[in-house]
Amino acid sequence: MNWTKQFFYRLYREPMGFFGMILVALVIVSALLAPFLTTHDHNALDIANRLAGPSADHWMGTDQLGRDVFSRVVMGSRIAVWVALVTVAMSLGIGLVLGMMAGYGPKWLDAALLLLFDTLRSFPTIMFALALVTVFGPSLQTVIIVIVATTFPVYGRMVRTQTQALCNNEFIVAEEAMGAGMMRVLGIHILPNIIGPLFIVASMDIPVVITIEAGLSFLGVGVRPPTPSWGSILNDGYAYIRNTPWIIIFGGLPLIVTTLGFTFLGESLRDIFDPKLRKDL
Amino acid sequence: MLFYLLKRIGLAVVIVVVAVILLYSMIHIVPGDPASVILGPRATPEMKQELHELMGLDRPFVVQVASFLGKVARGNLGMDFFSQRPVAQIVFKQLDETLVLVLASIGWAILLGIPLGCYSAVFRNTFSDKLVGIFSIGVIAVPSFVVALYSLLFFAVTLKWLPAIGAGEPGQYMDQLRHLILPAFAIGLGWVGYIARLVRASMLEVLNENHIRRARAFGLPEHMIVFQYALKLAILPTVTLLGTGIGRLISSALVSTVLFVLSTTISDSINAMLDPRVRERL
Numbered sequence: 001m002n003w004t005k006q007f008f009y010r011l012y013r014e015p016m017g018f019f020g021m022i023l024v025a026l027v028i029v030s031a032l033l034a035p036f037l038t039t040h041d042h043n044a045l046d047i048a049n050r051l052a053g054p055s056a057d058h059w060m061g062t063d064q065l066g067r068d069v070f071s072r073v074v075m076g077s078r079i080a081v082w083v084a085l086v087t088v089a090m091s092l093g094i095g096l097v098l099g100m101m102a103g104y105g106p107k108w109l110d111a112a113l114l115l116l117f118d119t120l121r122s123f124p125t126i127m128f129a130l131a132l133v134t135v136f137g138p139s140l141q142t143v144i145i146v147i148v149a150t151t152f153p154v155y156g157r158m159v160r161t162q163t164q165a166l167c168n169n170e171f172i173v174a175e176e177a178m179g180a181g182m183m184r185v186l187g188i189h190i191l192p193n194i195i196g197p198l199f200i201v202a203s204m205d206i207p208v209v210i211t212i213e214a215g216l217s218f219l220g221v222g223v224r225p226p227t228p229s230w231g232s233i234l235n236d237g238y239a240y241i242r243n244t245p246w247i248i249i250f251g252g253l254p255l256i257v258t259t260l261g262f263t264f265l266g267e268s269l270r271d272i273f274d275p276k277l278r279k280d281l
Numbered sequence: 282m283l284f285y286l287l288k289r290i291g292l293a294v295v296i297v298v299v300a301v302i303l304l305y306s307m308i309h310i311v312p313g314d315p316a317s318v319i320l321g322p323r324a325t326p327e328m329k330q331e332l333h334e335l336m337g338l339d340r341p342f343v344v345q346v347a348s349f350l351g352k353v354a355r356g357n358l359g360m361d362f363f364s365q366r367p368v369a370q371i372v373f374k375q376l377d378e379t380l381v382l383v384l385a386s387i388g389w390a391i392l393l394g395i396p397l398g399c400y401s402a403v404f405r406n407t408f409s410d411k412l413v414g415i416f417s418i419g420v421i422a423v424p425s426f427v428v429a430l431y432s433l434l435f436f437a438v439t440l441k442w443l444p445a446i447g448a449g450e451p452g453q454y455m456d457q458l459r460h461l462i463l464p465a466f467a468i469g470l471g472w473v474g475y476i477a478r479l480v481r482a483s484m485l486e487v488l489n490e491n492h493i494r495r496a497r498a499f500g501l502p503e504h505m506i507v508f509q510y511a512l513k514l515a516i517l518p519t520v521t522l523l524g525t526g527i528g529r530l531i532s533s534a535l536v537s538t539v540l541f542v543l544s545t546t547i548s549d550s551i552n553a554m555l556d557p558r559v560r561e562r563l
Contacts, residue, residue: 016415214426234426245438245439248431249434255423255427259424264422267418
């Protein structure tokens with residue numbers, strides 16, 4: 001059996017991972033095909049029909065401005081997936097570079113970078129977000145900066161520890177003895193050895209990142225209206241929770257589907273690829 | 282051990298200092314001026330100058346940071362400019378409510394999580410164990426504010442069993458308890474999953490050890506083996522997790538309250554950024 005076939009076979013054998021994959025596929029397809037799936041323009045106002053319940057025309061009802069909640073939820077998946085991909089890729093990249101520098105470089109650089117990692121991690125995300133919003137104004141970019149700044153230290157610390165552990169291995173020492181430069185040692189020998197587990201951690205970070213984005217937008221310091229983020233849809237619904245429950249019900253549903261899907265998939269991927277990473281039996 | 286402890290504490294102090302410096306530099310980077318935010322768009326330059334001197338914003342950056350850190354070292358967190366009350370007082374008023382909430386959330390999570398983990402370990406690889414496993418991962422994954430919104434919708438709005446907002450009348454413990462249930466449920470639910478998974482994992486390890494096999498050979502009842510012999514050892518990693526977890530919850534709540542009140546200028550500048558009349562002037 002070839003590699004991909006084996007992978008899908010094992011994923012299929014894990015019902016949880018399979019279920020997760022279906023949910024993730026659902027989210028990704030809706031993000032890719034969002035313009036074709038929406039039934040209305042997601043920003044079109046229809047004041048006469050405001051706060052209407054679910055119907056054949058508006059599958060998930062309308063919000064306080066008469067906008068179609070279903071179309072907004074579908075468009076919201078674009079924001080969620082986009083933020084997740086961009087931030088995880090950026091945190092991974094920055095964490096890799098800084099972590100390898102800390103693990104391989106001189107001691108003072110290690111100490112300085114560790115201090116940077118620990119300081120950034122000690123900031124509560126919300127407070128950090130508020131501070132950054134005052135500097136840059138609330139926007140998608142600010143959300144991305146906040147998430148990257150609070151998550152790359154985690155990768156950085158992981159990469160640093162693994163680099164240090166590898167540095168004393170004989171094949172690295174031999175390479176150095178033959179006169180290999182830092183770029184060669186880090187890029188050709190250390191990077192391939194640490195990247196695998198890192199990708200698994202990154203895939204498990206995706207639901208966390210999506211939650212942070214939705215949380216910030218829910219608090220009003222994230223994506224600006226009228227852009228439909230799942231968090232801001234929930235924020236709209238929260239104001240009308242007493243009379244119109246469907247905005248909250250349908251606004252929260254995609255978040256639950258996405259976080260469950262990515263988490264189930266991530267857990268199964270970890271079990272399949274790297275049983276060693278699994279701390280619990 | 283003592284050296285390690287001292288080193289960690291020293292590092293924590295350094296981190297706080299760096300964080301404060303970052304915050305102060307943010308106040309300076311922000312395009313708005315705290316004085317014009319506080320005084321509003323119609324303030325004269327003289328009024329702004331006076332407020333600057335009052336808040337110490339006219340002094341050099343290094344002096345501001347140093348004098349603030351010096352005051353903090355003496356236990357003085359300064360005054361909140363808007364309410365004119367000591368920041369420490371505001372923080373500690375919030376702190377006991379926060380503490381009660383954190384302890385209540387973790388408390389019910391422990392009460393449910395530990396038995397769930399034990400059950401899973403004893404009946405490992407059965408259908409109900411898998412069910413508990415999926416439940417644990419599920420509640421860890423789902424964002425707590427979505428749990429909060431859904432439970433608010435269900436218990437407070439639809440069923441009207443529990444109040445939706447506020448902390449209850451001071452002194453009336455039943456009322457305060459009723460206000461505590463929903464937030465404690467939302468915060469604690471994820472912890473149930475964490476605790477159950479951790480207890481299951483360490484319980485599985487302990488159940489394979491020799492002294493447990495010996496206890497079984499002596500014919501002790503299974504519930505006694507699990508709860509009296511194995512749990513005592515299996516609980517240790519969970520205690521560690523709870524220690525750091527509670528610390529983290531409280532400290533993030535505390536830090537965010539402190540920082541919130543301290544840098545009122547920052548959070549108020551947000552309003553300024555959102556207020557188009559002020560934004561145009563920035």
